[in-house]
Amino acid sequence: VVPVFLATLWLADSLSAWRNGLARSGFFAIPLACVALFIAWTNHLRSGSILGSGYQGEGFSTPFLTGLFGLLFSPSRGVFWFSPPLIAALCYVVCFHRRHPRLCFAVFATVAIKLFVFSKWWNWFGGWSWGSRFLLPAVPLVMLVLLEPLSRWGQLRRMEKTLIAAACAAGIVVQLCGLFVPPNQFHNNIQFLAGAGSGRVQPLADREQLLMFSPPQSPLTGNWPIITHGQLDWFAARFDQFFPARLVLPILATLGIMLVVSALGLVFLCMRAPKEPTIVESGLRIGEPKPSVVRGAAWVLVGLNAILLAILTIGISANGVWRFEEKYGPLPGDERREPLAQWDFLDSCVFLDETVYGGRTSTQWSGWLEVPVSGVYGFYAVVSGALEFRLGEQVVLSNPDDPRFTAARRSLRGDVELRHGIYPLHVSYSPVHEVGDRTTRWRRQIHLYWTVPGGGEYEQIIGRSWLYPRPPGPARRMITEIYRLKVGFVIVSLLALWWVWLHCALRPRVAEPRPN
Known part of the structure; x- marks a missing residue:
């Protein structure tokens, strides 16, 4: 969408304004160029190519009309169902274009590009989400159109005011429907319904796509029974999972004071x-x-x-964890002797992926892990070699130092129920020994991930914002x-x-x- 905003800066009626637009576009492009270089650098670090974004194996295989209808009108992802005020905004597009032609071009050109790209994307519905997450950035842009009737509210007919108010009220009700229920509760209940009687297990993406067009399987209708049965996701009921209980009153009092001050400020501005x-x-x-x-x-x-x-x-x-390494001699038998070298430093995460030559190097990570909420956590490791991962006295993941387990790369998973708090963390790792023609190679590979309760099934690297070298x-x-x-x-x-x-x-x- 960058060309859209550059074109908006260039659109002008006079030559001087055109030149000013070109100058402004230069300043506009400077931070974008910095961001592009940073993304290219991170892609190169992650995949070895500046274009390796991690989506190379995925493509644009959805029929365009199927994706377009799904993004706009499907019961589970249609943006008009999840953002009803957009319907009122579209009624004033012509008037908005007359008063703000360049802004109107920027808004709807951006929307058109997003619709065209994501309608063809194989996963057009965006996985588990409340509404269309791919179109969510475009919703505030389109809502700018409502400034047109709001700026002349006193001149509107009663019917227009009623329709705008009804659309906004419907939008509030829809968002409350999603706010009162845990994010993935309804999706967890119905994700295996599609194709259940077909005699074969369908891929997850195929099942989800079938659910997108079924009104009974829409979260808009599925969340209401959860709400009426009293299974509400109240933050106050789970406050002790995030903060100490003694902070309940101070936090609520601070929020109340902020709301009162904001309301008084708005009243003062309106009366001035x-x-x-x-x-x-x-x-x-x-x-x-x-x-x-x-x-x-x-x-x-x-x-x-x-x-x-x-x-x-x-x-x-x-922040981080202490990484302690010991290097031994070049041959496998030398690991019984005293280490040739020892060193330790602060590491941002538990992650290794390299091939080294010479002596074997064993690695240990020690520190403290902050658990943000109470619940069942999933820990995952991709490892080549022997591994033991402990939280406190509990062994969460283990790959024994046995050729049957260390001869090839393995994926490990362990689920553990944890309370919100700080836990001592310890990881011990020994790499795989590979004997080459002329030298000794050691494959050092360990990736440690986790999933947080309520955060979906997407594994994330445990970063330094959750790790501490000491309590x-x-x-x-x-x-x-x-x-x-x-x-x-x-x-x-x-x-x-x-x-x-x-x-x-x-x-x-x-x-x-x-x-x-």
Whole structure:
């Protein structure tokens, strides 16, 4: 979608505006180029190719009309079912285009590209999700169209107001339906229904695709029986899984104060009499901020986010697990002797994938693992060699040092029920010995993953935001939590946008000439 926004900057009526658009597009492209280089670098580290994104084996095999209908209207993923206000917004597209042609082009060109790409994608429905997750980034863009009727709300007919209010109310009800139920509960109940009587086990993606077009299997209808039976996903009921119980009242009080202050601020802004507009403000459209305010807010936003990123990066660099290695002689029998070398350092995760020559090197990781919620965790390891993974006194994964188990790469899985808290972690690993023609090779491969309760069945590497070299104190856990949730970036961005909004000419009017 980058060309769409570049074209939006170029669209202009005059040559000078065209040149300004080209200049702005240059500044727009600088951060995008930095991000593209970073993605290419990470792809190269992960797969050896700058284009190796991890999706090489997947393609665009869905018939276009099937995917398009599914993204827009299917009972389980149709964006209009899960975002009813979009229906009201589309009724004002023509008026929106007349007043904001370039913005309208940017919005709907972006939507068209997303629809075209994901309608052909083999997994167009996006797996387990509430609604169409592929189209979710486009929903706020299309909702900009509703600014057209809202900016002249007093001039609308009663029927128009009723329809807009009804669409917004329906949107709130739909989101509450998804909010009150654990994310994957209904999908877990019905994922094996499709093709159950066909006499064969269908692939998971095929079963899910059949479920997308069946109204009874839609989460919109399936979540309501769960709600009516009282199986609600109340955060207050699971508060002790995330925070100490003594923090319930302070957190609720803080949230209440924030809501009251925000409400009073909105009331104050609505009641404040508009000031006499300046010449610059008189030329602005409704909702358009002053250029100087936009530039100032942009620099403030960039600076504060950069400072916050630096603080969090420095803070999180102290997280991880201690990695201890011992290197022995080049022959298998030398491992009984004293190690030739020993060293230890802080590692960001339990991960090795390399072939080394010479002596055998045994590796151990020791530290502490934070368990975010209570429940059953799945731990997975892809390993070539002997492995033992412990949490406390419990052995979670084990691959014995026996040629029957270490001769080839193996995938291990272990499920364990854990309470929210901090657990001591210890991993012992010995690589596979391979004898070549002229030298001794050791295949060192271990990938350690986990799945978190309620987070789906997607394995994730246990990163440094969950690992500590020693039991963490309150300050270390707070820094890690902020880094993990990226709350700081959201707060700083909202503050900058709030500043822009306060300085916007919300209701500009041309000053009438005063009589002499």
